[in-house]
Amino acid sequence: MSGGLPDHLPDHASAVLDVVDLIPPGRVMTYGDVAEYLGQGGPRQVGQVMARWGAAVAWWRVLKADGSPPPGHEERALRQYRREGTPLRSDGRRVDLRLARWEGPA
DNA sequence: ATAATGACGTCGG
DNA sequence: TCCGACGCCATTA
Numbered sequence: 001m002s003g004g005l006p007d008h009l010p011d012h013a014s015a016v017l018d019v020v021d022l023i024p025p026g027r028v029m030t031y032g033d034v035a036e037y038l039g040q041g042g043p044r045q046v047g048q049v050m051a052r053w054g055a056a057v058a059w060w061r062v063l064k065a066d067g068s069p070p071p072g073h074e075e076r077a078l079r080q081y082r083r084e085g086t087p088l089r090s091d092g093r094r095v096d097l098r099l100a101r102w103e104g105p106a
Numbered sequence: 107a108t109a110a111t112g113a114c115g116t117c118g119g
Numbered sequence: 120t121c122c123g124a125c126g127c128c129a130t131t132a
Contacts, residue, residue, distance in 0.1 A: 031113080032115065042129085043127085043128095048129070052113095054113075071113055091120095
């Protein structure tokens with residue numbers, strides 16, 4: 001059912017990666033948003049999945065509640081935001097969630 | 107079974 | 120705005 005994502009992963013992990021794969025370019029979701037959308041686990045569990053299997057998806061589109069990119073990946077994430085035209089805040093270090101936040105598939 | 111860990115979130119100073 | 124303390128919860132040790 002999923003497209004292109006690696007298999008042999010726990011169900012909860014594939015569920016998370018599946019949602020992340022649906023986030024449109026230029027838009028983002030917070031760890032908490034993903035957890036809430038799935039209706040299971042919490043932000044830390046989503047982070048755990050991203051840390052281990054995030055490389056297979058657009059990991060930079062999942063970030064913290066304050067709009068800052070995943071710890072340790074700020075540089076690469078910012079590069080992607082410029083490339084996708086993701087709206088940033090005036091400081092240029094965080095995404096403007098007011099504009100870029102994606103509520104998830106209807 | 108108990109304790110530590112972590113790509114989090116919220117709140118108070 | 121920045122930082123630390125706490126709460127949260129599946130996974131690991």
